[in-house]
Structure formats: structure tokens, C-alpha cells
Amino acid sequence: MLDKTEARTRLTERLTALMAQVGRIEGEFGQPLDDDFAEQAIDREDDQALDALENSALAEIEQIRAAIARLDAGSYGTCTHCGNAIAAERLNALPAAAECIDCATAGNIAKR
Numbered sequence: 001m002l003d004k005t006e007a008r009t010r011l012t013e014r015l016t017a018l019m020a021q022v023g024r025i026e027g028e029f030g031q032p033l034d035d036d037f038a039e040q041a042i043d044r045e046d047d048q049a050l051d052a053l054e055n056s057a058l059a060e061i062e063q064i065r066a067a068i069a070r071l072d073a074g075s076y077g078t079c080t081h082c083g084n085a086i087a088a089e090r091l092n093a094l095p096a097a098a099e100c101i102d103c104a105t106a107g108n109i110a111k112r
Contacts, residue, residue, distance in 0.1 A: 011068055
């Protein structure tokens with residue numbers, strides 16, 4: 001399993017980067033619109049893309065905070081669904097993983 005100190009470091013670093021990204025995106029939203037209607041249309045399209053990026057970043061922030069809470073609670077590395085250990089390879093690839101690969105795969109299939 002991923003060393004818990006290393007996991008916390010990786011999660012914290014990613015959280016910091018995502019928070020900065022969200023701050024930059026929100027700064028972009030605060031920019032006034034151009035007087036040219038064609039430019040406004042382009043700006044609105046850009047806003048939609050930025051909104052999608054921000055939503056993705058906010059979702060990942062939530063996952064990271066939950067992973068840090070699991071570290072604090074001593075349950076990091078344990079599947080939140082079945083209670084089995086999450087494979088070290090999965091945690092190395094995705095430190096915020098809350099589910100083992102079997103439960104994550106089953107959940108994705110059930111959502112279809």
C-alpha cells in the first residue's frame with residue numbers, strides 16, 4: 001500500500017494545485033465582457049469550458065478531502081463499499097480512491 005505519509009503529501013499537493021486552479025478560473029469569470037457581441041459569444045463559450053473545468057476540479061477536491069479524512073480516521077486504503085483493502089497499485093495511481101477496483105467497476109456498470 002502507498003505509504004500514508006507519502007499519500008498525505010501527494011493528496012495535499014494535488015489539493016493545493018486544484019485550489020489554485022479554481023481560483024484562476026473564478027478570476028476569469030470576474031473579467032468584464034467585451035463590447036463586441038462576437039467577442040462576447042466567444043467569451044461565453046470559453047465560460048462554459050471554464051465552468052466544466054471548475055466543476056471537475058471541485059469534484060476532485062471533494063474526493064481528496066474525503067481521502068484525507070480517511071487518513072485521519074485510520075481507514076485510508078480500505079474500500080468504503082465492501083471493506084476490503086484497496087490494491088497498492090490502485091492507490092499509487094489514484095491516491096484518492098475510495099473503492100477497490102471490483103467495487104468501482106461494479107458501481108460503474110450499475111450506473112449504465
